[in-house]
Amino acid sequence: MVSVSVKAPGKPATQVDFPGKTAEQVTVLDLKKAIRARGIKIAELRQRLSLPDAADPKARPAVLSEDTHSLAKYGIKESGSEVRCKDLGPQIAWRTVFLAEYFGPIVIQPLLYHLSTKGHTLYGALHKAGLSFLEATPAYEPSTLQKTVLALIVLHYVKREYETVFVHKFSHATMPFRNIFKNCSHYWLLCGVMTAASFFRPQYGAAAVKGTVFDNPIWIGAWSLLWVYGEFSNYLTHMNLRSIRTPPGQPRNFPKGYGFDQVTCANYWFESLTWIALTAMTCDGSFALFTAVSVGQMLQWALKKHKTYRKEHGKNYPKRNIMIPYIW
Ligand SMILES: NC(=O)c1ccc[n+]([C@@H]2O[C@H](COP(=O)([O-])OP(=O)(O)OC[C@H]3O[C@@H](n4cnc5c(N)ncnc54)[C@H](OP(=O)(O)O)[C@@H]3O)[C@@H](O)[C@H]2O)c1
Incomplete structure (x- = not known):
């Protein structure tokens, strides 16, 4: 099962689960839809998902930019991974x-x-x-x-x-x-x-x-x-x-x-x-x-x-x- 901890500004961390699936089988778009379903009211098109900042403070967070890519492609594991969700505003x-x-x-x-x-x-x-x-x-x-x-x-x-x-x-x-x-x-x-x-x-x-x-x-x-x-x-x-x-x-x-x-x-x-x-x-x-x-x-x-x-x-x-x- 894939389980991702999602952090949106001003909200407590939300756990998003995909029972019976591997990180290869879940796409970025699937995660966006699940985030919305879990009560973070940001439309999929407005969500910008990224990985937490690396140890180097100057390093830019890796952005999950391709909706069709799997979570595994961005190094997200079945458990213990964290994702930041930002509202990009009107599109x-x-x-x-x-x-x-x-x-x-x-x-x-x-x-x-x-x-x-x-x-x-x-x-x-x-x-x-x-x-x-x-x-x-x-x-x-x-x-x-x-x-x-x-x-x-x-x-x-x-x-x-x-x-x-x-x-x-x-x-x-x-x-x-x-x-x-x-x-x-x-x-x-x-x-x-x-x-x-x-x-x-x-x-x-x-x-x-x-x-x-x-x-x-x-x-x-x-x-x-x-x-x-x-x-x-x-x-x-x-x-x-x-x-x-x-x-x-x-x-x-x-x-x-x-x-x-x-x-x-x-x-x-x-x-x-x-x-x-x-x-x-x-x-x-x-x-x-x-x-x-x-x-x-x-x-x-x-x-x-x-x-x-x-x-x-x-x-x-x-x-x-x-x-x-x-x-x-
Ligand atoms: N005068 C100026 O200041 C200025 C500045 C920039 C551009 N332009 C003009 O505007 C045109 C378009 O600019 P652009 O920056 O959008 O060009 P671009 O990034 O090369 O994209 C042009 C189109 O080709 C697609 N494309 C690019 N590489 C591809 C690939 N490897 N496989 C499949 N599709 C690919 C793009 O789709 P995606 O959406 O997938 O990328 C987009 O639909 C330029 O060629 C130029 O004539 C003018």
Whole structure:
């Protein structure tokens, strides 16, 4: 019989038993359901189960993160094991978070483009409000560069919305609700507001860029081609990831083939290329900042995924870079 002592904040330890079962036969989800049935009123989706802190106070508690894994997988024995149960608070579906994140730039970019080019409403108002470094300019004719960048950004996020609904299969159904504000601010503020406010200025308008490289169709076309290559390749990697999903409870496969033979996170690499293309095409600081933050984040996640694959697959994991082909 499995017998686990569960400690939730502000509650006495509760004994949860599974008569006639071994730790191999009881999953994390079974334990969550049993905890709720024993009177700890926290819905399964909101429960975060972890093992007690290790002797080293700096060591993070081992989290029972996979609902489909057995308790034995986390080192829980038939008796004498203790588990902490924390309430993660209200949850929101991952898919909803992704949809909300990408919806921001799809609306904000065209809105700021319109406000900036069709009149002096936006910059005039901000100028009056004290942002004197912004010029209170009249309406101006947008350049081909501005129109192209607007189209590419909207297309990028429409593609991401499509993939969220029709391509990605997420293993975690939900995440804490409060995270939506942090996640959305990256896309709504940094990509939506910051890049649009910076780039849809008259300094990039048709009159200002006339005769410069920013007015040159070869310049715009060449960077757009790199962008198309990055987007299409990113889509292919997402389809690849979708195809290798294993049934719940079974170990994850690692991706192979296009892009993945060179780097562990080919999808992040191709996504990075699209933002590098936009930064190079515009030579605008706001795009450089958004690209730096995004690529920096993806590098961190890629390193984590690379280590996990190597840990899970050992010698079977092929030699490949982490995210940047031939470099890192
Ligand atoms: N601009 C930015 O700042 C930025 C930052 C990050 C990402 N992105 C974009 O958003 C996309 C998605 O990001 P993400 O961090 O969610 O990517 P991800 O962790 O690679 O996941 C993408 C999808 O593939 C699945 N997946 C990953 N590895 C798998 C495996 N070994 N076996 C089966 N399924 C697997 C994931 O499912 P699980 O739910 O099981 O993990 C998820 O549905 C990126 O590729 C990139 O285009 C943009």
